[in-house]
Structure formats: structure tokens, C-alpha cells
Amino acid sequence: MSTKPKFDPSRVASLLNRGTEEGRGQLAPAPAPVLASVPASVDTEAPTETATTDTDSGPTPPGLGRGAAKPRARTTAAEPEAAEVAGKRPITVRLSEEVIHALVRHQAELRCKPGVRLGESTIGGVMDSLLRGPLGLPAQ
């Protein structure tokens, strides 16, 4: 006999109603969100603004050791919700620290190779970092 939990619409409704009452805060993803500014595009001919994170006191994220500039200290964004901006201007999003580090690693690679268009393997690697690592999804 299966022990898998069954569909419980009343629990789902409870989640939704709680989220509505509390500004949908209950629907936030499990990892504690951190506000960070990240580049809106990686497909670029020139280096773009670096993502920001709190690297002043912590170890340098992997991928920053090839002459790339370190990211600047974390800034505090005033807007609580994600703001998406078209083009290559920075955007503000809620991300876990792991996602930020994945993006910072990626951006560092860009800074090492200014003017070089990204290849498939780089983007695939970032996708892997974004979708697997930060969300704690099991590896295939």
C-alpha cells in the first residue's frame, strides 16, 4: 500500500488563503531569499555590470581566480518584489545565496573573456547551477 501523501485540496486552499492574507509571503520558496542585483543578459559582446553579493567577509566564489574583478559588496535594494527590465540593464530579483554565487561565477567567466560570445557549455552549466543546485533538486 502506497504511503505517498494524497491530494488534499483543503490544504492547498489553506496555503493559498494564507498567502493571500499575508501578502503571499507564505508562498515564498524555501531558501531564505536575499536581494541581489544581477545582470539581465549574459549574451553580450562586452563585460556588463557584475552581480553583487557579500564577498567582503566570505571566501571568493569559485571561478573568480582568473584575473576577474571581485564583485562589489552587497547593496540593499528597496523594492521587495522582483523587477524585470528589458535589455542588458541590471535587474533586481530575490535569490538564494547559492543562486547568486552561480550567477557571480558565470559573470566572472564573462569578465575573463570580454568580447567573447558565450558557448553552449557555459550556458548549460549556468542552467545546471540554477535549476539543480540552488533548489536542492537531486542530480540525475
Add this chain to the structure above:
Amino acid sequence: MILSAWSDKGGTGKTTAAILAAAHFKAPLLDLDPQGDAARWAEKGGHPCERLALESAATQARLIAAAESPELHVVDCPPGRDGVAGMAFAQLVLVPTRSGDADLVALARALALVRTVQENGNPGLEVAVVLNAIRETGRARGVSQGLRVGSGYKYLGEIKERLVYEEAYSAGVGVAALGGAATDEVAGIMNKISELLFPAFDSAANTAS
């Protein structure tokens, strides 16, 4: 039974995905998006469709009834947190994404939200991702490659940027009615959806003739 088209970002192709699925499965539409684009498509083609108001008790009751019905319903959700109600009662949520950075970050947010729903009363909610409106570029191939290696969702494949999708919308029909390369493209994706929704049955039995 509910198949929802939802994402955490606008402009990814939720309505396109919803009407393609509704046309393919000949399933009634529930349009939860205040923009009402799916309802307009349904009206043109004489397709069954109900428009539902966001955040009403009646809507929630209607979604629960649809979820518990053996008949497939396709829900077109608004983007972001507003649309979570539309996918929270579903058996399968279809998350279209495009290949831009903001799209991919939004996809990661969407998957996290789906997981929250799975942990709060809908453990059987399945997630399928489709890469929408792509062009033949290295970036698109790279994103496709990245999505294929991810786990925790079913990657259905790519929908190319084609004029026929706009033409099908304008005519109130599915792309199969217009023919061309998109027909096979969409049929491949719908067959994968069919396998997720109706695992005990031959997918061909659940598709439109």
C-alpha cells in the same frame, strides 16, 4: 483533472501553451488571466471556456471541482503569484519559458513555488517545462541543453518562433488545423503531456484525431 499553464513571468507563452493543449485534447478552458486572451481565442473557435475571477471563493471551488473531475480542464493562469491558485490544484503544471536570463531566473523561482505547493497538499503535482519561441541560435541550443540535464521536472522540448501560432490564435483554432512544421512540433509536446496525464493509456487515445 487540471492541466495548468503558468510561469512566474509574463510573456513566456502561457496562453499559447494553454490554447494549444485545449485544442489538442479538446478540453474545456478555464481562463484565470484577467487579460482574457484565452477566452477570446475560445470565443472565435467556439471552444468551451469559462472566465474565472482571481481570488474568489467561487473560483477556488470551481478549480477544486475541476481537479476532482475525471474530465481534463486546461487552466490559463496569470503570471507570478497571482496565478499560483490556477496551478495549485492541478495534476500537471506546464511552465513555458524563453531563453533569456530573466526568463531562466524566473523559471527557477517558478520551480521553487511549485515545490511549495507540492509540500502543501498537492504532492502529485507534476511539472513540465517547454522552451518557447526560440530561434536557431547557440544560446537557445545551450539553454535547451541545460534544461535537458536538469531534474525535478519533465522537459518537453522546444517550440520555435513561428508565425503560425499567431495565425492559429487569430483563427481560434489549434496549429494542427493550419498544417506545417508546427503541427509535428506541437504533437510531440502534447504526446509527452499525454504520457504524464494519462500514464495508463496509450497517448494516441487521448489526442484529437
